[in-house]
Amino acid sequence: MRLPEPLSKLIEQFTILPGIGPRTAERLVFWLLKRSPETITNFAQVLTRAAHEILFCPTCHNLTDRTHEQCIICADTKRNHALVCVVADIPDLYALEKTSSYEGVYHVLGGVLNPLMGITPDKLTIRHLQERLTDLKVTELIFALNPDTEGEITATYVQKFVERNGLTITRLARGLPQGSDIGYADEITLSHALTDRR
Amino acid sequence: MRLPEPLSKLIEQFTILPGIGPRTAERLVFWLLKRSPETITNFAQVLTRAAHEILFCPTCHNLTDRTHEQCIICADTKRNHALVCVVADIPDLYALEKTSSYEGVYHVLGGVLNPLMGITPDKLTIRHLQERLTDLKVTELIFALNPDTEGEITATYVQKFVERNGLTITRLARGLPQGSDIGYADEITLSHALTDRR
Numbered sequence: 001m002r003l004p005e006p007l008s009k010l011i012e013q014f015t016i017l018p019g020i021g022p023r024t025a026e027r028l029v030f031w032l033l034k035r036s037p038e039t040i041t042n043f044a045q046v047l048t049r050a051a052h053e054i055l056f057c058p059t060c061h062n063l064t065d066r067t068h069e070q071c072i073i074c075a076d077t078k079r080n081h082a083l084v085c086v087v088a089d090i091p092d093l094y095a096l097e098k099t100s101s102y103e104g105v106y107h108v109l110g111g112v113l114n115p116l117m118g119i120t121p122d123k124l125t126i127r128h129l130q131e132r133l134t135d136l137k138v139t140e141l142i143f144a145l146n147p148d149t150e151g152e153i154t155a156t157y158v159q160k161f162v163e164r165n166g167l168t169i170t171r172l173a174r175g176l177p178q179g180s181d182i183g184y185a186d187e188i189t190l191s192h193a194l195t196d197r198r
Numbered sequence: 199m200r201l202p203e204p205l206s207k208l209i210e211q212f213t214i215l216p217g218i219g220p221r222t223a224e225r226l227v228f229w230l231l232k233r234s235p236e237t238i239t240n241f242a243q244v245l246t247r248a249a250h251e252i253l254f255c256p257t258c259h260n261l262t263d264r265t266h267e268q269c270i271i272c273a274d275t276k277r278n279h280a281l282v283c284v285v286a287d288i289p290d291l292y293a294l295e296k297t298s299s300y301e302g303v304y305h306v307l308g309g310v311l312n313p314l315m316g317i318t319p320d321k322l323t324i325r326h327l328q329e330r331l332t333d334l335k336v337t338e339l340i341f342a343l344n345p346d347t348e349g350e351i352t353a354t355y356v357q358k359f360v361e362r363n364g365l366t367i368t369r370l371a372r373g374l375p376q377g378s379d380i381g382y383a384d385e386i387t388l389s390h391a392l393t394d395r396r
Binding site: 007018028045046064 | 201202204207211215216218222224225227229230235237239240242244245246247248250252261262263266269270287289292
């Protein structure tokens with residue numbers, strides 16, 4: 001059946017979101033339309049405000065807002081600015097922050113290399129990382145990229161670009177995740193756990 | 199960690215949607231923020247437009263837009279206006295429309311009776327249905343409410359309210375769904391399928 005045009009447009013809009021199919025989009029829209037129009041316009045206002053006020057930190061490419069020149073992490077003088085952790089994307093940065101066990105700063109690449117998907121080195125913030133590292137105060141770079149092919153390739157590529165005297169380059173440890181079962185662990189994980197035993 | 203305020207507000211906004219928890223909301227928001235600001239403001243515009251332009255049809259309480267006085271179904275003179283199908287909510291109406299096998303019109307109650315959840319008869323469009331049925335041209339009322347306790351109670355309650363001479367009241371058939379397995383069917387469904395055999 002033909003839906004009123006503003007309604008079908010709204011359903012279509014929700015389906016652009018990842019993991020939201022036409023049925024879920026319909027459900028969300030019908031749910032929203034049962035609320036007051038204020039609920040919906042408020043949703044729209046929060047979106048508009050985010051679009052206008054959320055920016056990338058000029059230092060590390062984390063998210064920040066228009067009222068702050070740098071992101072909360074880069075602006076924090078109590079953190080160790082000699083230690084830079086390279087992550088692919090912002091959710092990875094937040095995951096590391098949630099551990100509360102990292103005191104350094106970050107550099108967000110904006111993705112991992114994947115030439116087939118059009119993600120070439122110039123799409124990432126690699127050159128900017130290189131410029132950042134000309135500051136000799138930075139002494140260690142930790143690669144915190146996913147332990148998969150794209151992550152490995154990206155780390156190797158970036159490493160070649162930024163290597164210089166006095167810069168230690170490390171990667172996150174690989175091994176058995178907490179609560180896992182050795183009997184079910186894959187061979188690659190197990191062999192890493194063996195090699196890096198401590 | 200502390201997120202920039204417009205960001206945490208946006209994540210919070212997504213979590214009000216049904217079935218969207220904080221993790222999914224975060225994922226959706228980070229995905230959106232990787233698009234251009236235009237994608238986000240466009241999303242906001244579509245929402246605002248829906249809030250302003252989508253209205254309830256004054257006849258059947260289906261959704262319609264500001265440019266049409268009645269919904270597409272009520273305005274369709276080729277449909278059988280003597281046949282009114284009572285549904286709890288708009289998604290049920292759309293589900294019935296998708297079958298393309300119904301030629302009558304609808305009446306959307308706006309929910310089912312559930313006094314514990316505060317859904318009392320005055321919250322539904324029962325009185326309006328009664329007024330609609332004073333038009334003697336309506337000859338049949340089909341209850342298409344979910345075959346569960348709330349649906350049954352609502353149908354029985356509404357039926358008492360609207361009964362009059364010359365009005366046939368029917369309910370959707372109950373029986374085995376297409377593709378189901380008799381061995382796995384529950385007793386209530388099977389006994390309905392037996393009673394209503396044809």
